[in-house]
Amino acid sequence: MSNWIEEEKSSLLKSNQNEKPQLSKETIDGDIATLNLGPTHPATHGIFQNILRVDGEKILSSEQTVGYIHRAFEKLAERRPFNQITPITDRLNYCSSPINNIGWEMTVEKLIQAEIPKRVDYMRVIIMELARIADHLVCNSVVGVDTGALTGFTYVFQEREKIYELFEEVCGARLTTNIGRIGGFERDFSPTFHYKLKEFLRTFPKVFNEFDSLLARNRIFMDRTMKAGPISGERALEYGFVGPNLRAAGIDYDVRSMNPYSSYQDFDFIIPVGVNGDTYDRFMVRQEEIRQSLRIIEQAAKNIPEGSFKADLPDFYLPPKEKVYNNMEALIYHFKIVMGETPIPAGEVYHSVEGGNGELGYYLVSDGGRTPYRLQFRRPCFIYYQAYPEMITGSTISDAVLTLSSLNVIAGELDA
Amino acid sequence: MGKIEDLQTINGEGYQLSRLEHVLATARANSVWPLPFATSCCGIEYMATMGSNYDLARFGMERMSFSPRQADLLIVAGTISKKLGPILKKVYEQMAEPKWVLSVGACASSGGIFDTYSVLQGIDRIIPVDVYVPGCPPRPEQIIDGIIRIHELVKNEPLRRRYSEEYKHLLHDHNIETNE
Amino acid sequence: MQSLSNRSKVVSDKPMTFMEKLYLPAILGGMWITFTHLFRKHNTLKYPEQTKAFAPVYRGMHVLKRDEQGRENCTACGLCAVACPAEAITMVANEREKGEEHLYREEKYAEIYEINMLRCIFCGLCEEACPKEAIFLTDRLVPTEYERADFIYGKDKLVESMDYRIDITDRQSTGKRTEK
Amino acid sequence: MSDFTLNNETVLERISAHFGDAILSSETPYDLLTLVVEPTRVHDLIKFLKEDEALQISFLTLLGGIHFPDNKGKELGVNYHLHSLIHNFRIRLKIYFSIENPEVDSIVDLYVGANWQERETYDFFGITFKGHPNMTRILNEDDMDYFPMRKEYHLEDATREDKDDRFFGR
Amino acid sequence: MLEKLILVGIIFTISLVIAMYATYFERKVAAWFQDRIGPDRAGPFGLLQPLADGVKMFLKEDFIPRNSDKWLFIMGPGIAMFTSLMTSTIIPWGPDIVTASGNIVLQVADFDIGILFILGVVSVGVYGIMIGGWASNNKFSLFGAIRASSQMISYELAMGISVITIVMMTGSLSLRDITEAQHGMNWNIFYQPLAFVIFFVCSLAELNRAPFDLAECESELIGGYHTEYGSMKLGFFLFAEYVGMFISSAVISILFFGGYNFPGMDMVEGNTLAVLGVVALFVKIFFFIFVIMWIRWTLPRFRFDQLMHLGWKTLIPLALINLLVTGLVIAFTSGWFN
Amino acid sequence: MSIEILVYILGGLTVGSALMVVLSKHPIRSVMYLILTFFLISANYIMLNAQFVAIVNMMVYAGAIMVLFLFVLMLLNLSKENEPKSSLLVKIASALAGGSLLLVLVAAIKDIVVLQVAEKVTDNASGLVQNLGHLLFTKYVLPFEVSSILFIAAIVGAVLLAKRESQIIE
Amino acid sequence: MILATVFESGVSIQFYLILATVLFVIGALGVMTRRNSIILLMCIELMLNAANLLLVAFSSYFGKADGQIFVFFIMVVAAAEATVGLSILVMAYRNARTVDVGIFNKLKG
Structure with a gap:
């Protein structure tokens, strides 16, 4: 056992046990104390630490420690063949794994310049928007939980369970989906999927509206969230905010409309924006985005074209199993693909998708080997979480908790 | 650490708990308050387990204790990195006896897919684990399975076990301070 | 900053109305919503008494298939092990000897085939990689265990028994990688 | 300048007019303007891109390091992905320098959001950013004594016991 | 004297049993609101769940943090439990039971000061939380303690003022007199709806229940004042909360909903009346316990400064206006201005 | 007679806990003992049939004033260590002074002749709410109103005093 | 309800004095x-409480409620004193970081 275990890092704990609770001794001036929010504090919903300096309930400054679940994604990606990276991306923003999966696949497709059938695009849109709904539901219901309203959380989680079932129908897993393959999908949507999707589209709005009316116009909730953790649009851009958090600050940057990928240009949807960039705006923007996602899914499900669920990529998409037996060429391809021996062009490519938290980018450098030479993820959480101290300075601990949950900081994405 | 057979042979008690002990242990098993140490993906599945569709409350476990003092069961769900290891250990030390540990998911149990320089290859290196739940992340059904296994352990545990020499050795092996 | 997309809409600028400022309407409305749920049928799966059917393509515990004559399909090519991102599969290949034709379909077979179920992330890449239709993921769940060593599944647990064949026809007939 | 449309050619032209000497090479892989720049000038270039009224490339998308151990004298590199939200134009800047003296100017004064990305780059590659307010490790433990993303270091945790690699040549 | 002792014993037991089963009921109610089942594996319908919890807490390691003030650490939950049980002494549980040897009064003590006693005891109840939170030697506990105590002190004022209107209408502080004055359907809620709302909100705040559960909100303060408590000491704190809930519901029923009065009570008499009266009171109590739980599982909680604003800037002025209006009305109707 | 004994015990306890207020080293314990003393004094009031004063005593002293003390102690976190110590000389001198004061007072009290005690003390109802209220709002209505002004002055003063001149934010 | 009180016993007013x-x-x-x-x-x-006790004792023994009214006024004074006194203390503590009475000597100037 290495010696880091022996090291006592008592100060990392949520409260320092060896020290009297002193609201005063820290500094001579005023009643200032330090307070450890995290790493195991219930409000962090994941593991990261904020050391707050507080005066009573008021936060004077804060310092963050991250990296508690650093898992070395980027190093890991340098050691895995291209098709084995999809399961790794699952675990980035685990609330919306399919977006990560498909984003990665599209990056590779961009590198090899593959032609993707329209049907695959539409299937991807459906899956990705479902994932976005799942992601936003977690975030917003957790904002509700942090304000003390637990019941809304249980209502929307029942619907989220249905999204899981949909994913399960396509790929066989609930959360870490490993959905899709380079060039398309593993299998076509089954009739059950279509049926369940229809059911979901029918039942979801009602439950969602219930959730909405439990919180959105409740004065207690509005008082709690308005002016909690605000950030201006300009400052948000400086910090590199993206996604709903940037849109809450009033800037309608959305990768889906700016650099449409996967046929997003075909769909009619609006981009909700907020005004002040506070917790209420973030909450409302996410609520509206869920509605827009529903609209997109409806359009996609209605207009989904016939065709193949995969691109014609013999170098990357595994041949059907019957062919592997009967066809020497297919067997060779099969082996080559699994072993990762197919030729990959050298080059570098940046591709971004609108993930649950905003622009999720993949910077892929390939030297033609079986693994990426370098794969860097643009993890939105990691970049915008640095703004947290600035957002909470001057507000109270309660505000800090709400700001944290409404920022939707996902530890997996934060620490990579 | 925690096979049922092991428990029963400790203290030479044989396989039979006394009747009173049995009642008390059963009562205890029905009131295991969890401390969710959820770090990543498995935490989301744990949330789903708490939700309406699987309802952990049926086991009397909806009362989550984020304070280690009040918890009986440490549910470690998600990747534990080496940076986080000492914290996990500290939380375990802060829990009051009797305490159990459920390791949920591949990452917590063995490091899973993350065989990397920064990830702890299984939390059993720093704290004793009672039940392992496989899966990445496990389905709620599997988490409940694990919890039922924990209940089995609790139901068969003599009240004296936590004072036994074997138990002290176990803690000593993991460098865990007692009597904080 | 001007609009970037020309299709944005401000969603959070509605000021509080007088009625909303009074607290009570929203509170009573919220209480009415929760009240209606009081009489709604619960949505809970009473696991373990009740179970839920998983999707036919669910990625659960692996099985090593035998063919119709009861011979093991696996030829120990090692593709599954290479494809495994968690590096959880270990195998040792052996030449089929005379008289063993009824046991193994190909000339080479896996003498040892172990999956570390605690490492496994159930991504399904091994199933895809298998050129011999030997390994499949099924909709069974891996049980929880007390010891880490119990999760190393050897051939005794993985290879299906001829008496209890595991049906994976659903899985194959769901349009997986078939030509349209 | 309202009739100025941003595309790879016009932007390159405009940058060359001001920083002609700093641009070592330029290409457009996958339609993304990529410039290799003199490491000492990159800070000024990014500042120019941000403040130039015509370009308004004022959003830092991504910042990260890269390691080419075989590229003697230019082993380490830093990539900057910048984005002009108004014109929807992306550009990539790259700088290379030697591993002996891995030091570049920090751009935290231009983009606050670069703070952690630069720390992460330091953490992974050991590239020091001059002028950064807090150049310490971010994701790994503070007492780690190597830079894990450099190519020579292992990925695996040495303590893993349950793996047998002999058969697969991984 | 003996019957008083028996009565004390019965009330004590009932309070404890109700507090125990309130925990079970809370879990069930939460489950029903959330489309779940709730505890159902400990005994039939999970009915033994509170017992299991009790046994668990009793057998848990009795833990005192190393750096805490041991003496006060133990005293905290004790005070909380004691004060919440003490209030039950002056609740009139029902009409007199008639026996051969005289009437048995279903009230432990009918003080002249009645409702003031409750306010007094409640104001002392703050010490349990305060001392417990301070002695735990944990910053979160301290925050919880400070929040709880300032909240309870602030809301006591509005609570007291809203009660005064009832006292003015009845002309007595005694709870029995107040109950008797509401004979039949002459309940105070019809005359004093505003006072009821204020009193109800304030009792939620005094109980530290949602939406005023800032002292123990887990998303901010982990467990608040009881973060460091485990085993039976935690049990005492939780118990005190539920006993408090029971007593508050009783006080609300008595002050505003006629106590043991029920419609059509004139049609019965004697011991039937007594039994029905007790039943009526308990029905009301259970209803209010349910409402308190209902609120908890519906509403988000306040922020601390908003809570203070609500108390000082909304409820106290409202209560004062209510007091003034009530006074004027009483003055007019009793002909002081003639 | 049992009530007599009860009264004496109560008196003894009151003195004992009052002594503990002065003797406890730990300020928080002093506060706790003082609260106990107030409770015991309230009990004395009840024995004197002054129920209303008893409960008001409890509410005002134990429920409000002592909470303030506890609050201040918690906020300033005055533990045993930083309690300033008096010199022995001061202690001896004050003990002497206190003792002689007690002596003089007790000697004086001993000589008191109680001239007149109410006739029918057994059903003395002067401590009941009705009497007190009547007196308070007739005979003593002016002092009552003046005391409310005193209160407001005290509140304003306290708020002004305790308010920080400027919030410290670094 | 009137509880059993001292008047039924032989406790004299001297005891309370x-x-x-x-x-x-x-x-x-x-x-x-x-x-x-x-x-x-x-x-x-x-x-102050000692004084209160005396007032209440006299008021009870003499059957006059006036003494108890004075108790209320003393309580008012006590409460006002406590609030103002404590706020002065907090103020002094902020400046001097101690609650020793000696600091008030510095006020002499």
Whole structure:
């Protein structure tokens, strides 16, 4: 056992046990104390630490420690063949794994310049928007939980369970989906999927509206969230905010409309924006985005074209199993693909998708080997979480908790 | 650490708990308050387990204790990195006896897919684990399975076990301070 | 900053109305919503008494298939092990000897085939990689265990028994990688 | 300048007019303007891109390091992905320098959001950013004594016991 | 004297049993609101769940943090439990039971000061939380303690003022007199709806229940004042909360909903009346316990400064206006201005 | 007679806990003992049939004033260590002074002749709410109103005093 | 309801006189010996309470409620004293980081 275990890092704990609770001794001036929010504090919903300096309930400054679940994604990606990276991306923003999966696949497709059938695009849109709904539901219901309203959380989680079932129908897993393959999908949507999707589209709005009316116009909730953790649009851009958090600050940057990928240009949807960039705006923007996602899914499900669920990529998409037996060429391809021996062009490519938290980018450098030479993820959480101290300075601990949950900081994405 | 057979042979008690002990242990098993140490993906599945569709409350476990003092069961769900290891250990030390540990998911149990320089290859290196739940992340059904296994352990545990020499050795092996 | 997309809409600028400022309407409305749920049928799966059917393509515990004559399909090519991102599969290949034709379909077979179920992330890449239709993921769940060593599944647990064949026809007939 | 449309050619032209000497090479892989720049000038270039009224490339998308151990004298590199939200134009800047003296100017004064990305780059590659307010490790433990993303270091945790690699040549 | 002792014993037991089963009921109610089942594996319908919890807490390691003030650490939950049980002494549980040897009064003590006693005891109840939170030697506990105590002190004022209107209408502080004055359907809620709302909100705040559960909100303060408590000491704190809930519901029923009065009570008499009266009171109590739980599982909680604003800037002025209006009305109707 | 004994015990306890207020080293314990003393004094009031004063005593002293003390102690976190110590000389001198004061007072009290005690003390109802209220709002209505002004002055003063001149934010 | 009271017993008013005196002296002793100004304030409260006790005792023994009315006024004074005193203390603590009574000597200037 290495010696880091022996090291006592008592100060990392949520409260320092060896020290009297002193609201005063820290500094001579005023009643200032330090307070450890995290790493195991219930409000962090994941593991990261904020050391707050507080005066009573008021936060004077804060310092963050991250990296508690650093898992070395980027190093890991340098050691895995291209098709084995999809399961790794699952675990980035685990609330919306399919977006990560498909984003990665599209990056590779961009590198090899593959032609993707329209049907695959539409299937991807459906899956990705479902994932976005799942992601936003977690975030917003957790904002509700942090304000003390637990019941809304249980209502929307029942619907989220249905999204899981949909994913399960396509790929066989609930959360870490490993959905899709380079060039398309593993299998076509089954009739059950279509049926369940229809059911979901029918039942979801009602439950969602219930959730909405439990919180959105409740004065207690509005008082709690308005002016909690605000950030201006300009400052948000400086910090590199993206996604709903940037849109809450009033800037309608959305990768889906700016650099449409996967046929997003075909769909009619609006981009909700907020005004002040506070917790209420973030909450409302996410609520509206869920509605827009529903609209997109409806359009996609209605207009989904016939065709193949995969691109014609013999170098990357595994041949059907019957062919592997009967066809020497297919067997060779099969082996080559699994072993990762197919030729990959050298080059570098940046591709971004609108993930649950905003622009999720993949910077892929390939030297033609079986693994990426370098794969860097643009993890939105990691970049915008640095703004947290600035957002909470001057507000109270309660505000800090709400700001944290409404920022939707996902530890997996934060620490990579 | 925690096979049922092991428990029963400790203290030479044989396989039979006394009747009173049995009642008390059963009562205890029905009131295991969890401390969710959820770090990543498995935490989301744990949330789903708490939700309406699987309802952990049926086991009397909806009362989550984020304070280690009040918890009986440490549910470690998600990747534990080496940076986080000492914290996990500290939380375990802060829990009051009797305490159990459920390791949920591949990452917590063995490091899973993350065989990397920064990830702890299984939390059993720093704290004793009672039940392992496989899966990445496990389905709620599997988490409940694990919890039922924990209940089995609790139901068969003599009240004296936590004072036994074997138990002290176990803690000593993991460098865990007692009597904080 | 001007609009970037020309299709944005401000969603959070509605000021509080007088009625909303009074607290009570929203509170009573919220209480009415929760009240209606009081009489709604619960949505809970009473696991373990009740179970839920998983999707036919669910990625659960692996099985090593035998063919119709009861011979093991696996030829120990090692593709599954290479494809495994968690590096959880270990195998040792052996030449089929005379008289063993009824046991193994190909000339080479896996003498040892172990999956570390605690490492496994159930991504399904091994199933895809298998050129011999030997390994499949099924909709069974891996049980929880007390010891880490119990999760190393050897051939005794993985290879299906001829008496209890595991049906994976659903899985194959769901349009997986078939030509349209 | 309202009739100025941003595309790879016009932007390159405009940058060359001001920083002609700093641009070592330029290409457009996958339609993304990529410039290799003199490491000492990159800070000024990014500042120019941000403040130039015509370009308004004022959003830092991504910042990260890269390691080419075989590229003697230019082993380490830093990539900057910048984005002009108004014109929807992306550009990539790259700088290379030697591993002996891995030091570049920090751009935290231009983009606050670069703070952690630069720390992460330091953490992974050991590239020091001059002028950064807090150049310490971010994701790994503070007492780690190597830079894990450099190519020579292992990925695996040495303590893993349950793996047998002999058969697969991984 | 003996019957008083028996009565004390019965009330004590009932309070404890109700507090125990309130925990079970809370879990069930939460489950029903959330489309779940709730505890159902400990005994039939999970009915033994509170017992299991009790046994668990009793057998848990009795833990005192190393750096805490041991003496006060133990005293905290004790005070909380004691004060919440003490209030039950002056609740009139029902009409007199008639026996051969005289009437048995279903009230432990009918003080002249009645409702003031409750306010007094409640104001002392703050010490349990305060001392417990301070002695735990944990910053979160301290925050919880400070929040709880300032909240309870602030809301006591509005609570007291809203009660005064009832006292003015009845002309007595005694709870029995107040109950008797509401004979039949002459309940105070019809005359004093505003006072009821204020009193109800304030009792939620005094109980530290949602939406005023800032002292123990887990998303901010982990467990608040009881973060460091485990085993039976935690049990005492939780118990005190539920006993408090029971007593508050009783006080609300008595002050505003006629106590043991029920419609059509004139049609019965004697011991039937007594039994029905007790039943009526308990029905009301259970209803209010349910409402308190209902609120908890519906509403988000306040922020601390908003809570203070609500108390000082909304409820106290409202209560004062209510007091003034009530006074004027009483003055007019009793002909002081003639 | 049992009530007599009860009264004496109560008196003894009151003195004992009052002594503990002065003797406890730990300020928080002093506060706790003082609260106990107030409770015991309230009990004395009840024995004197002054129920209303008893409960008001409890509410005002134990429920409000002592909470303030506890609050201040918690906020300033005055533990045993930083309690300033008096010199022995001061202690001896004050003990002497206190003792002689007690002596003089007790000697004086001993000589008191109680001239007149109410006739029918057994059903003395002067401590009941009705009497007190009547007196308070007739005979003593002016002092009552003046005391409310005193209160407001005290509140304003306290708020002004305790308010920080400027919030410290670094 | 009137509880059993002292009047049914033989406790004379002298007892309460002495009790109040002792409490008063204890309070005075505390003021003299302790240097923690918060405890000083507490001792003053104790002395005020001794006076209250005496007032109530006289009022009860003489069957006149006036004494109890004075108790209320004393309580008002005590409460006002405590709030103002404590806020002065907090203020002084902020400046001097101590609650020793000695700091008030510095006010002499």
